[in-house]
Amino acid sequence: LFSKGVCETECFDVLSGFSRDDWKHCQQINHDLFMYYSPMEEIELVKLGLHAPNHSGGWSSLALGGNGGMKGASQIVVRKESDEDNAAWVAEDRYSVDYAMPTLDDSQDVELLFARDSDGSGTSWGVILKMNSCDEQDYPIEDLSSFMHWALGSSHTFAYHGANRGQFHANLLQAPMVYQDTNDMLAVDLRMPDVDVVIGEGGGDPRNPYICSFFDLETLLPDRNMTEKQHVSVFSPFLDGDSKQYVHHMLLYTCDDTAVESENFKHMQVIPECESMPSGCYEMKWLWAVGSEEVHLPENVGMSFGEGRNMMLIQMHYYNPDLDQGIKDSSGVRLHFTQSLREYDAGIMTFDGGTQGWQRPPIPAGKENAILPEFVVPSTCTNRWESSLNIVGIAYHAHLVGRKITVEIERDGQSLGVMRKEHFYDFNHQSQEESLIKQFIPGDSIKITCSYDTSGREEDVEFGDYTNNEMCFVPVMYYPRQDFEWFSYRDPSSVSELYNNTVISCSTAGTASDWGNFSDVSACTQSMMTNLDDFYGWGVGQIIPAIWLCNSEYSFDGICPPCHKKKECSFEELKAFGQNVVCPNLCASAGVSVYPLTSNVTNSQPTHATLCREVNLWFDHVSLDAPTCVPKGNFENFDRDSEPKDIGSDASAAQICWKLIAASLLLFTSAMNISAPKKENEMNDAESVQSTMMYYVLFMEVDLFVQIEMRLLGGVFLVWKEEFGFNTRKQ
Numbered sequence: 001l002f003s004k005g006v007c008e009t010e011c012f013d014v015l016s017g018f019s020r021d022d023w024k025h026c027q028q029i030n031h032d033l034f035m036y037y038s039p040m041e042e043i044e045l046v047k048l049g050l051h052a053p054n055h056s057g058g059w060s061s062l063a064l065g066g067n068g069g070m071k072g073a074s075q076i077v078v079r080k081e082s083d084e085d086n087a088a089w090v091a092e093d094r095y096s097v098d099y100a101m102p103t104l105d106d107s108q109d110v111e112l113l114f115a116r117d118s119d120g121s122g123t124s125w126g127v128i129l130k131m132n133s134c135d136e137q138d139y140p141i142e143d144l145s146s147f148m149h150w151a152l153g154s155s156h157t158f159a160y161h162g163a164n165r166g167q168f169h170a171n172l173l174q175a176p177m178v179y180q181d182t183n184d185m186l187a188v189d190l191r192m193p194d195v196d197v198v199i200g201e202g203g204g205d206p207r208n209p210y211i212c213s214f215f216d217l218e219t220l221l222p223d224r225n226m227t228e229k230q231h232v233s234v235f236s237p238f239l240d241g242d243s244k245q246y247v248h249h250m251l252l253y254t255c256d257d258t259a260v261e262s263e264n265f266k267h268m269q270v271i272p273e274c275e276s277m278p279s280g281c282y283e284m285k286w287l288w289a290v291g292s293e294e295v296h297l298p299e300n301v302g303m304s305f306g307e308g309r310n311m312m313l314i315q316m317h318y319y320n321p322d323l324d325q326g327i328k329d330s331s332g333v334r335l336h337f338t339q340s341l342r343e344y345d346a347g348i349m350t351f352d353g354g355t356q357g358w359q360r361p362p363i364p365a366g367k368e369n370a371i372l373p374e375f376v377v378p379s380t381c382t383n384r385w386e387s388s389l390n391i392v393g394i395a396y397h398a399h400l401v402g403r404k405i406t407v408e409i410e411r412d413g414q415s416l417g418v419m420r421k422e423h424f425y426d427f428n429h430q431s432q433e434e435s436l437i438k439q440f441i442p443g444d445s446i447k448i449t450c451s452y453d454t455s456g457r458e459e460d461v462e463f464g465d466y467t468n469n470e471m472c473f474v475p476v477m478y479y480p481r482q483d484f485e486w487f488s489y490r491d492p493s494s495v496s497e498l499y500n501n502t503v504i505s506c507s508t509a510g511t512a513s514d515w516g517n518f519s520d521v522s523a524c525t526q527s528m529m530t531n532l533d534d535f536y537g538w539g540v541g542q543i544i545p546a547i548w549l550c551n552s553e554y555s556f557d558g559i560c561p562p563c564h565k566k567k568e569c570s571f572e573e574l575k576a577f578g579q580n581v582v583c584p585n586l587c588a589s590a591g592v593s594v595y596p597l598t599s600n601v602t603n604s605q606p607t608h609a610t611l612c613r614e615v616n617l618w619f620d621h622v623s624l625d626a627p628t629c630v631p632k633g634n635f636e637n638f639d640r641d642s643e644p645k646d647i648g649s650d651a652s653a654a655q656i657c658w659k660l661i662a663a664s665l666l667l668f669t670s671a672m673n674i675s676a677p678k679k680e681n682e683m684n685d686a687e688s689v690q691s692t693m694m695y696y697v698l699f700m701e702v703d704l705f706v707q708i709e710m711r712l713l714g715g716v717f718l719v720w721k722e723e724f725g726f727n728t729r730k731q
Contacts, residue, residue: 011036016051017116017124022643023049027176029150029168035062036126039141039173044131044632046141046172047113048076052152053122057083059153060123061161064139067431068147068167068291070096072423074138075149076110077102078125080117080156087156089115091127095137097424101158109133111635113643130633139421140632144434145171169293179296182234182336186224190215190252190314191238191332193268197246197318198327200273208248208466209318212274214255216267217310224337226310231302231345234336235286235295243329248319248467249397250288252333255311256280265311274315275465281313284348286333287475289397291429297392301479302342305335319467346392347481351377351407352488353448353472354463359489362460363452363470369403370452372472374608375489376621377446380588381612385482389440392477393432394420399470400427401461403453407474408626409437410445415624432477440478446487447623448474490609490616499590499605499618506587509595515545516571522595524586525578532559536614546574589617 011026011034012018018026024038036049050062059079066072075094080087091112094102115125132140139146151165171177192213199209218226239247255265259280271278285303286295297303305312314332353375354360363370396405402425409416419435440446450472454461461470472489492499502524510518510526518526528535532544536559550560550569561577563569583594591606606618 015121043637046129049126051124061151063149065147066422067429069426069429071426107135132632134629134631143173145169185336188335203273210275212271214269215312219267226306230306231338232335233297236334237288240331246318248317251315252286253281253313254283260311289430292431300343303346344479345481346479349476349485351474355471360463362462365457368455375448377487379443385442389478391435395432397473401452403451408447417627484613488611492609502590506592521579524583528578
């Protein structure tokens with residue numbers, strides 16, 4: 001009773017000095033660290049507090065961050081001006097741009113409410129913050145779960161915290177998040193089979209091994225019907241403790257059944273060199289990079305598995321810069337399968353702003369802030385979505401010299417701003433985070449900008465798969481899933497010949513040939529009819545006439561008109577399909593009409609090019625101005641007089657705890673007297689209870705007694721009742 005009920009530190013324990021009446025929310029950060037907060041929407045301020053019951057004699061800090069690391073974080077540091085007992089407390093607004101001493105911000109956007117520190121009750125403090133200071137070093141407090149950090153110093157001189165630091169997620173405008181219970185879900189582990197972390201035959205860089213392993217869900221889930229759709233709602237990464245420092249990223253894919261059969265892929269089969277994905281394994285289901293955490297989908301959403309496509313593949317990218325020997329790895333992911341299907345299928349949409357050398361030129365060495373030309377997915381591409389898309393989370397991915405990534409949404413002629421705020425990209429702290437913009441809407445333009453710091457490099461940095469190369473890559477988890485999810489940057493100058501050929505093909509007439517007469521339609525239609533391989537760039541190396549493919553067992557929607565389902569497509573039907581359906585889409589991508597219409601034929605080279613669902617789009621784009629920051633919160637509007645006074649002196653909390661123990665001991669003693677046989681001249685039961693209550697009054701002030709949680713007093717009476725048969729009703 002004494003250790004559990006009286007002095008155990010909990011959210012609103014009497015030792016903390018925080019009460020439910022004055023602080024709306026409490027979030028337990030770890031076993032002995034607690035954060036308190038109260039959003040005050042009407043005056044656009046937030047009260048923020050910390051209680052560290054086992055920490056005293058040093059500074060403490062909470063921080064808002066764009067990721068799990070301190071680069072770019074905005075810290076609130078509370079400390080005494082010196083280590084003297086009577087030194088004044090201060091709250092400081094600091095920021096960091098790297099793993100170094102955070103700098104005192106020129107704009108101090110924090111005010112101290114109270115602070116105390118003692119060996120008995122630890123450290124407690126409260127501050128007020130503006131919801132948005134518009135200081136470029138700060139993060140606004142917004143309605144989403146984002147990274148926060150904590151740190152504790154060994155003295156009040158602000159210095160390195162050592163291992164006394166950590167990170168967690170919180171939404172300072174809502175109650176602490178409660179994650180869905182996975183106990184009733186079926187958990188399946190996909191883990192690398194203790195592979196040797198060495199480059200396989202044919203690999204390019206021994207410091208960057210790519211290794212793949214296959215997993216057959218039908219083998220792993222014998223009691224589930226994997227011919228039917230199954231949903232996964234939680235993805236839990238597992239990192240091998242002996243090799244986690246070498247794991248750069250993990251990607252989980254579903255493999256096409258045709259490829260599985262033709263390539264004879266087997267459960268737990270390992271591909272020692274897997275930089276290029278195996279044939280047919282292209283549908284991404286989950287991704288993890290350094291710093292990523294567990295992924296929870298909304299309660300009405302699941303990632304689909306099964307439906308006869310049971311072979312999964314994990315691609316592991318390891319980074320071993322020092323070529324350490326004898327490394328084995330069994331990292332992977334745990335999939336949590338739901339008992340029943342959910343309403344929506346989730347998907348992962350990828351925005352490839354540059355991952356290969358043919359997309360982007362090398363980044364010059366010696367540049368502190370090298371910014372790439374923007375990558376834009378235009379409205380003519382997103383208009384093809386079937387509905388609005390709900391965003392579950394967004395991640396940024398670059399490599400070692402990545403400096404910053406931003407994704408902006410432009411809608412109806414105005415900029416909505418960025419989807420995620422991260423002052424500085426951190427290779428060691430990559431994660432999927434909530435988006436400030438909750439939906440993609442058909443017709444949106446999406447602009448991605450990546451920048452790099454190559455000041456420490458002596459050679460230019462090329463784009464590519466290896467860790468010492470670079471990338472500009474953004475995956476977005478969303479629902480409901482669409483048929484096409486991949487968009488890729490194209491350098492307008494590098495595809496200018498293709499653009500010019502497209503313009504010519506669309507704006508000129510076809511000719512008579514051995515395949516038929518095309519003089520009444522565009523050269524584009526003639527190209528499609530005579531050789532689909534050249535027209536779509538499939539790379540088969542054979543002439544594939546449309547009339548042959550669309551009347552064969554290999555025909556499919558989109559490439560062929562509906563008549564292909566009966567294998568009865570005529571020459572005229574195919575020509576009309578090319579002229580009226582296929583070529584208008586292709587020509588629109590270049591901004592031109594289809595012959596014989598020539599109203600908008602252009603000779604100018606567009607400024608942007610993007611690959612959208614296997615179609616190159618050429619277009620001009622002028623970026624819109626970002627929204628102007630509007631400050632939120634003014635300290636002058638905060639009524640300090642309405643705030644409760646501190647619970648007492650530095651020693652009061654410890655004294656309270658001991659008074660509670662002493663009072664409980666007296667109650668316990670009285671209970672013994674009540675239950676024991678009475679001798680002559682002894683007090684009766686009522687007198688004993690009255691005596692006990694007098695001791696209570698003597699040991700504890702009345703106002704303090706009122707604050708005691710009733711559970712403590714109730715616990716004492718439970719002991720009486722169970723152990724001594726005390727009749728509470730009688731008394």
